[in-house]
Amino acid sequence: MAINTSDIQAIDSAHYMHPFTDHKGLAEKGARIITKSDGIYIWDSKGEKILDAMSGLWCVNVGYGRKELVDAAAKQMQELPYYNSFFQTTNVPAVKLAEKIIKLAGDNYSHVFFSSSGSESNDTNIRMVRHYWTTLGQPERTVIISRNNAYHGSTLVGSSLGGMGGMHAQGGMISGIEHIEQPYHYGLAPNKDRDAFGIEAAGWLEKKILEVGADKVAAFIGEPVQGAGGVIIPPKTYWPEIQRICDKYGILLICDEVICGFGRLGKWFGSQLFGCKPDLMTFAKGVTSGYIPLGGVVIGKRVAKVLIEQGGEFNHGYTYSGHPTACAVALANIEIIEREGLVDKVHNETGPYLAQKYAELAKHPLVGGAETCGLVAGFVLMKDKANHVHFDEDLGVGMICRGHCFANGLIMRAVGDRMIIAPPLVITKAQIDEMIRLIQLCLDATLADLKKQGIV
């Protein structure tokens, strides 16, 4: 199918308002039109091949072009495309998927609540934990503690939970959300011992609990590795200490596993890697590898028991909770992850290989704090890394680098001056080499550009 790029761009700019986009700025340039995909690659309407080191938006875990997922959707759509679970009804894919996810999550969990996205799932979390505490006769436990620079979605609850000032500034926040600082070692305390910093950063939670009053705090929420905030990988001491503090005050722990879940860190869930046992786990993205929208909450026994035995009706749900087609695709997706051993492959093979390559990348004069965890990785572009001097934020050096990536057939994301990747879990070692070569090339182009502009 021939696509007239400038026609589509004109209609795009006239009628399609993009998410998280400066629409005026985009209209001047015209959007890139992505037309097809295969494996870890996408193509644009001009026929250019691009290595997608972001898996779309952290979601295409099994890679593009997987026919099994198409077949699973088609088969389910022919039998029963849709039915709801409101009126004491259910459907087979939803039941099977709930059972499967509980097996992967482990003994601590018993139930799954389905939605269609990460944002909706975090709304579910907040309603669920507040309902939980009310049921237990402690309705004053309403406060949720989250972290600066966290990303928990873009609905009003999601953005309130998140720690992005630019989002809070548009549309405000719901009440009862508090934030603590993130465990960003390289950014906040590069000269401190990493593990000691992890304990200190977890301690900020206890300080906040005491400030708010332990009897008012319902839950703490955090991403095992902060994703959209720039791939902030916590010291290994952090999560066990967070768990200890939550236990000490009886506070529920929510891990937002929307990125970390389904193999991204080399375990089925990120919390399994970091040694904590959240009461609730948010999932979305990788559960279907993005082929169709699906999200949800994995519910620990502690919460499920109270909701089921004492809670009465939980006045909450979505039209698409347990959508049969989405659940059928998720089952087929998990089957691929299992059959191809992708979780172990990330843990034993591609994750360590990427770590080794990032250690080499760290020698580049622009690269500071290069770190990986499974198949997420990040570094920050530094003006003078020996003296830990960052670039002036207004220069938009991250966007300059992203521009060079875009021009050289690589999707790498910029968060401020942090450059981040999360490639599909099917990426091979040879493809990692190819990706690293592209990153090197884009870093060199960025450095040359910055020199030309007199920035370095």
Ligand SMILES: *Cc1c(COP(=O)(O)O)cnc(C)c1O
């Ligand atoms: C993407 C993301 C969300 C939001 O998911 P949507 O499906 O876009 O609503 C929530 N939490 C985390 C950690 C995410 O990365």
